[in-house]
Amino acid sequence: MYEGAVQELIDELGRLPGVGPKSAQRLAFHILEADPQDMKRLVEAITTVKERVKFCTVCGNVTEQELCNICRDPRRDPSIICVVEESKDVLAVERTRSFRGRYHVLGGAINPIAGVGPEQLRIRELLTRLNDGAIQEIIIATDPNLEGEATATYLARMLKSIGITVTRLASGLPVGGDLEYADEVTLGRAFEGRRNALS
Amino acid sequence: MYEGAVQELIDELGRLPGVGPKSAQRLAFHILEADPQDMKRLVEAITTVKERVKFCTVCGNVTEQELCNICRDPRRDPSIICVVEESKDVLAVERTRSFRGRYHVLGGAINPIAGVGPEQLRIRELLTRLNDGAIQEIIIATDPNLEGEATATYLARMLKSIGITVTRLASGLPVGGDLEYADEVTLGRAFEGRRNALS
Numbered sequence: 001m002y003e004g005a006v007q008e009l010i011d012e013l014g015r016l017p018g019v020g021p022k023s024a025q026r027l028a029f030h031i032l033e034a035d036p037q038d039m040k041r042l043v044e045a046i047t048t049v050k051e052r053v054k055f056c057t058v059c060g061n062v063t064e065q066e067l068c069n070i071c072r073d074p075r076r077d078p079s080i081i082c083v084v085e086e087s088k089d090v091l092a093v094e095r096t097r098s099f100r101g102r103y104h105v106l107g108g109a110i111n112p113i114a115g116v117g118p119e120q121l122r123i124r125e126l127l128t129r130l131n132d133g134a135i136q137e138i139i140i141a142t143d144p145n146l147e148g149e150a151t152a153t154y155l156a157r158m159l160k161s162i163g164i165t166v167t168r169l170a171s172g173l174p175v176g177g178d179l180e181y182a183d184e185v186t187l188g189r190a191f192e193g194r195r196n197a198l199s
Numbered sequence: 200m201y202e203g204a205v206q207e208l209i210d211e212l213g214r215l216p217g218v219g220p221k222s223a224q225r226l227a228f229h230i231l232e233a234d235p236q237d238m239k240r241l242v243e244a245i246t247t248v249k250e251r252v253k254f255c256t257v258c259g260n261v262t263e264q265e266l267c268n269i270c271r272d273p274r275r276d277p278s279i280i281c282v283v284e285e286s287k288d289v290l291a292v293e294r295t296r297s298f299r300g301r302y303h304v305l306g307g308a309i310n311p312i313a314g315v316g317p318e319q320l321r322i323r324e325l326l327t328r329l330n331d332g333a334i335q336e337i338i339i340a341t342d343p344n345l346e347g348e349a350t351a352t353y354l355a356r357m358l359k360s361i362g363i364t365v366t367r368l369a370s371g372l373p374v375g376g377d378l379e380y381a382d383e384v385t386l387g388r389a390f391e392g393r394r395n396a397l398s
Contacts, residue, residue, distance in 0.1 A: 002290065003268060005251050006261055009244040015237070017229050018222060026318050029287060032248055039249050043242050045208040049231055050238050052204050062205055062231065069202060073230065088228060091201065156284070 006032065013047040058129065060105035060122045062087045070103060076183050077101045079136040083126065083155065085143055093141060101139075104129065109147035110154055116147075118154060125153075130162060143173055200225065223271075232284040257328065259304035259321045261286045269302060276300045277336040282325065284308050284342055284356065292340060300338075308346035309353055315346075319355060329361060334373065343370055 031104035056068035078103030142148035159166045171189035181194040213223035235350030255267035289302050305320040341347035358365045370388035
């Protein structure tokens with residue numbers, strides 16, 4: 001055990017996700033020896049985020065204002081909503097530059113073991129957005145894992161009754177990948193989702 | 200890119216050692232969603248460490264006072280000094296409970312590529328400590344790698360002329376290890392350092 005303040009810092013750092021005891025110690029000693037100005041900037045960055053960053057009241061994405069910059073942007077197509085699990089996923093989709101609609105961040109995926117049911121997600125807010133009739137398509141872009149698939153199925157069934165086009169991101173071989181190393185589920189999906197080679 | 204504050208936090212976190220862009224993003228979102236009280240504690244821990252923690256004026260170990268708790272402890276044998284590279288190493292030696300002397304933290308190891316020569320280490324402070332004649336043995340416990348070995352050799356040669364017993368930690372097979380998997384240098388050292396099996 002180190003003396004008071006150092007050990008306390010190691011403990012606090014060790015509570016962060018993906019930071020084990022050894023990393024916490026290394027980070028603590030880095031902080032200890034780092035330039036005080038750099039550490040002041042780090043502390044301010046944490047404080048600012050906690051004080052200023054909120055979640056967009058419409059889509060749930062992170063923002064420093066009432067609405068996020070995508071919901072504020074009049075050039076974004078309001079008739080298509082891409083439903084994702086986390087704010088991080090918004091950025092991932094944005095990087096593709098192939099989606100010009102709006103988003104809806106659920107805040108997670110259905111995961112009964114972790115106690116996350118549909119009520120814990122921002123599904124009610126999604127239904128509210130559908131009320132004005134402007135939305136024509138919902139693209140479900142949850143993670144292609146157990147929880148994401150369960151959430152997608154739940155949403156698809158629920159939205160079917162409303163009569164809106166509901167689509168799901170294609171599953172298949174990753175571009176640049178190797179067919180030989182694809183797992184059987186992915187390869188199976190690639191077969192199911194095969195497309196006309198001439199189109 | 201995220202909006203201002205979030206991206207700034209990701210950038211600051213990404214500057215920490217061992218934190219890549221993905222980890223920085225994950226940490227930033229954890230901080231964003233975490234309990235404000237927890238984050239306040241983290242910020243306070245960083246601030247406190249930067250404000251309060253100093254280096255012991257005698258041995259260079261981390262401390263919140265003028266002298267570290269080992270240098271302050273009258274039960275520690277003042278005639279033996281264990282020379283280590285970092286404060287972390289003090290803790291590692293302390294955990295063995297087999298050393299009851301004092302320490303001297305060099306603050307690194309000789310590494311010409313990184314621009315660290317003997318002048319950048321706390322070697323002058325070590326020589327000052329030897330002046331009072333109370334010290335009878337110096338145990339060099341630098342890391343068993345290239346830089347640590349170079350530092351050990353440098354110190355051993357320098358201290359030889361002063362006429363103090365200078366020892367180096369034994370190299371050999373790690374306890375609980377497997378002879379078959381030991382690298383040839385370690386195994387070679389284990390042969391060189393072999394001891395009478397009956398002693």
